[in-house]
Amino acid sequence: MSAPEQAEPRVLFVGGLGRSGSTLLELLLAQSADVCAVGEVVHLWERALGADERCGCGERFTACPFWQRVGDHAFGGWSAVDRDDVLALKDRVDRTRHIPRLAKNSLSAEQLADVRRYADLYTRIYRAALAATGARVVVDSSKHASLAFALRWAEGLDLRVLHLVRDSRAVAYSWGKQVRRPEVVDGEDFMPTFSPFEVSKLWTAQNAAFHLLAARAQVLRLRYEDFTADPAGTVRRLREFAGLPDDPEALRILTDPPPAPFRAHSIAGNPLRFSGGPLTVRRDEAWRSRLPRRSRAVVSLATLPFRVRYGYLGQRGSDESVEKA
Numbered sequence: 430m431s432a433p434e435q436a437e438p439r440v441l442f443v444g445g446l447g448r449s450g451s452t453l454l455e456l457l458l459a460q461s462a463d464v465c466a467v468g469e470v471v472h473l474w475e476r477a478l479g480a481d482e483r484c485g486c487g488e489r490f491t492a493c494p495f496w497q498r499v500g501d502h503a504f505g506g507w508s509a510v511d512r513d514d515v516l517a518l519k520d521r522v523d524r525t526r527h528i529p530r531l532a533k534n535s536l537s538a539e540q541l542a543d544v545r546r547y548a549d550l551y552t553r554i555y556r557a558a559l560a561a562t563g564a565r566v567v568v569d570s571s572k573h574a575s576l577a578f579a580l581r582w583a584e585g586l587d588l589r590v591l592h593l594v595r596d597s598r599a600v601a602y603s604w605g606k607q608v609r610r611p612e613v614v615d616g617e618d619f620m621p622t623f624s625p626f627e628v629s630k631l632w633t634a635q636n637a638a639f640h641l642l643a644a645r646a647q648v649l650r651l652r653y654e655d656f657t658a659d660p661a662g663t664v665r666r667l668r669e670f671a672g673l674p675d676d677p678e679a680l681r682i683l684t685d686p687p688p689a690p691f692r693a694h695s696i697a698g699n700p701l702r703f704s705g706g707p708l709t710v711r712r713d714e715a716w717r718s719r720l721p722r723r724s725r726a727v728v729s730l731a732t733l734p735f736r737v738r739y740g741y742l743g744q745r746g747s748d749e750s751v752e753k754a
């Protein structure tokens with residue numbers, strides 16, 4: 430399938446701290462033919478090109494026909510990409526510590542050349558993914574604020590940023606669990622874990638960065654709790670933000686799920702992308718009973734300012750107050 434090439438590819442970049450429901454959200458959005466979800470492109474260089482991990486379709490990266498087409502279209506084949514050069518460039522551009530610089534209105538000639546070249550790699554991948562699928566919008570769930578700030582400098586990219594937030598206590602509980610990574614083919618590997626205090630720092634830094642970005646790019650804020658309370662309304666709202674028409678077919682999976690939903694050709698992300706079962710949206714509240722009291726106290730205090738801002742307060746937390754972004 431191919432579509433007329435979009436001069437300016439449109440990307441819905443899902444930002445925020447991991448474990449906020451982005452994999453579920455992208456799978457839901459990708460059930461529509463006009464949306465192509467590619468997972469977390471920020472990890473492509475190391476996990477896909479480097480370690481040849483499995484794509485969301487189940488194939489290894491090098492055996493996935495979709496990613497081969499994307500590589501051919503974007504770069505004339507993945508072998509033309511100098512991975513070490515990209516990783517060195519990524520280190521100079523796409524790091525949380527570079528955000529204050531990327532937030533400025535001007536850069537030095539050298540910095541501008543670097544960030545434009547880095548953003549161009551992603552723009553090429555997005556354009557190729559759209560050409561390969563005939564979709565109109567590509568969803569990149571990379572989440573890192575530093576990449577969103579880099580993409581803001583891209584030439585010829587229609588960037589729309591979704592800032593996904595979730596109660597810091599739920600996020601801390603999730604980052605404390607040991608989860609095996611099913612995309613690893615050789616041997617066994619686990620998703621990283623972080624202490625409640627580390628998660629608190631990351632959560633605050635990522636969220637603060639997306640507030641900073643909102644003055645410089647198109648940013649829509651969405652709470653995980655509002656998404657899980659109203660998945661259909663969320664899909665409608667996000668499609669509108671992405672400039673897509675209302676599509677009742679896009680919502681059919683919620684009321685009338687097929688036995689095996691479409692699996693996305695996605696890089697990295699939650700193991701959920703391999704499940705292959707019916708897609709159900711349900712708020713995960715395990716943290717309420719399982720996050721140890723001391724951890725909860727640490728996270729509650731360390732993330733207080735943004736919890737107030739997002740309405741995550743009190744014992745019942747996210748149920749009691751709803752702030753619409």
Ligand SMILES: [Zn+2]
Binds near residue numbers: 485488496
């Ligand atoms: Zn694939």
